[in-house]
Amino acid sequence: MNLFSHSSIILPVENVKATAEYYRDKLGFAISFLWKDPPTYAVVNRDDAVGLHFTTSNHPIKKDDQARLYIFVHDVDKVYKEYQNAGVKILEPINNTDYKMREFVIEDINGYKLVLGKGT
Numbered sequence: 001m002n003l004f005s006h007s008s009i010i011l012p013v014e015n016v017k018a019t020a021e022y023y024r025d026k027l028g029f030a031i032s033f034l035w036k037d038p039p040t041y042a043v044v045n046r047d048d049a050v051g052l053h054f055t056t057s058n059h060p061i062k063k064d065d066q067a068r069l070y071i072f073v074h075d076v077d078k079v080y081k082e083y084q085n086a087g088v089k090i091l092e093p094i095n096n097t098d099y100k101m102r103e104f105v106i107e108d109i110n111g112y113k114l115v116l117g118k119g120t
Helices: 016-025 076-085
Strands: 009-013 030-035 041-046 050-056 069-072 089-096 101-107 113-119
Touching: 016 030, 016 041, 016 050, 076 089, 076 101, 076 113
Parallel strands: 009 050, 069 113
Antiparallel strands: 030 041, 041 050, 089 101, 101 113
16 A cells, blocks of 8 residues: 555645636636635645645745646647637647657746646
8 A cells, every 4th residue: 555645735825715716717627625714725626636725825925937837637738728718828838848748838817837738
């Protein structure tokens, strides 16, 4: 039996509710948990495979321009079209990389960069 189960990143955001709703409405995630009213913590999931957590930050949020969250998907072209149709901010269009990935980069409403990709 494996000792580790799973992991999730917790991202600080200014507005937890707006962030969770953006991930639901634009990126196709389900909101599985909101804590407090107004929410100060949220969990969103997609396809029982990817879970992200958001928390209210008590400090100014500093984002590193190089920091990116990589999400592996089974059909990257389908997700790309879904996000184009939803009006998601696409920073880098879908492409095949020299490191054998087919991927694209989006930016969420908080300025976080997400890379979605699949091995070629």
